[in-house]
Amino acid sequence: KKWVRLTRLSWTLFSGNTIGWPEEKMLWSNNMGQYNFLIYVGCEEKPSTPSMSERVMTRIRKITKAVGAGEDKLFWLSKSLDTKYEEVDADITDSFLKDIEVILQSPFGGGPSRLWQHLSVNNMAREFSRDFSAVMINLHISTIIHLSEVSSVDVEIVALVGVCRKLSNYMMYLLATHPVMLQVTATSAKSVLQGFRKKFMMMMTGSISKPVVLQNLKELISKEDSRLSLPEPCKETLEEMRDMWVRIIIYAAGRSRPETHATQLARGREFLTFIWLLLAHKNLGSSTSFPIELISPPPNFGPYSDVRSYAFDFRQN
Known part of the structure; x- marks a missing residue:
């Protein structure tokens, strides 16, 4: 209860006109962290005219690999050099607001049911509790592969x-750089990432070009988990992929502990903190009366004796 009161007080203070920011103004830096597995394995996006800092980072990576730095040092270096920030645009904001409202209505049977017709979300969601970090990394790599196969120049598809x-x-950024904020995984994301990188590097032959890397990743993913195979690229698949990631992040925010957000509120930076604040403002999340579970029980589970919210609710499907 005390966290609910504190959250509402924080929301009032941060959004008030007296000592905070007005609600119509942005409450954070409008950026979200980005970390990409491709860069971790050495497949860099090379700009046509690299800046001085980019040339320095490339040089540092080469020196580090040449002297035979261990996996821990390589991972630390990758986090330090390869973390980027992207704008949280209106499309992302609207997606979170829409899905939070759907989740808010779901315990009472009033929310529209999401039909996952292109992605095997039901099967994947039930694997999250087994090893959240590993499944997230596999999903991240599957997303990279799938997006690389989208060739449409339609404005909506590109968006x-x-x-x-x-x-x-962003989820990879959280796993790699802020694992303490994620109370949804018992396995170290660092160890999973390092293990995946080792497997990948063992099967790599020749130059590390993007097409070769993507093909090898595709083969590795199919060996790791055949359930993560993706259908042909289309608008509907991309919409489901967007909603899948939105709900995973909502679930992670809802499960996070309030105290982990204290320093982030002071900095006014971390996107997950403001998702958590919004959830708490709506009385959703582990610190409120309505925690968000990851996935609804199977149909044969029996009658529902209490009111629960689910990131992935298959009860009405």
Whole structure:
């Protein structure tokens, strides 16, 4: 209860005109962190005219690899050099607001049921509790592969690709740089990432070009988990992918502990903190009366004896 009161007080203070920011003004830096597995394995996006800092970072990576730095040092270096920030645009904001409202209504049977017709979300969601970090990394890599196969130049499709990429990279950013904020995984994301990188590097032959890397990742993913195979790229698949990542992030925000957000509120920076604040303002999340569970029980589970919210609710499907 005390966290609910504190959250509402924080929301009032931060959004008030007296000592905070007005609600119509942005409450955070309008950026979300980005971390991409491709860069971790050495497949860099090379700009046509790299800046001085980009040339320095490339040089540092080469020196580090040449001297045989261990996995821990390589991972630390990658986090330090490869973390980027992207704008939280209106498409992302609207997606979160829409899905939070759907989740808010779901315990009472009034929310529209999401039909996952293109992605095997039901099967994947039930695997999250087994090893959240590993499943997230597999999903992230599957997202990279899928987005690389989208060739449409339609404005709406291009925008969806951008949103999916940002959301996927943001979850990887949280796993790699802020694991303490995620109370949804018992396995170290660092160890899973390092293990995946080792497997990948063992099967890599020849130059590390993007097409070769993507093909090898596709083969590795199919060996790791065949359930993560993706259908042909289309608008509907991208919409489901966007909503899948939105709900995963909502679930992670709802499960996070209030105290982990204290320093982030002071900095006014972390996007997950403001998702958590919005959820708490709506009386959703582990610190409120209505925690968000990851996935609804199977149909044969029995009658529902209490009111619950689910990130992935299949009760009405």
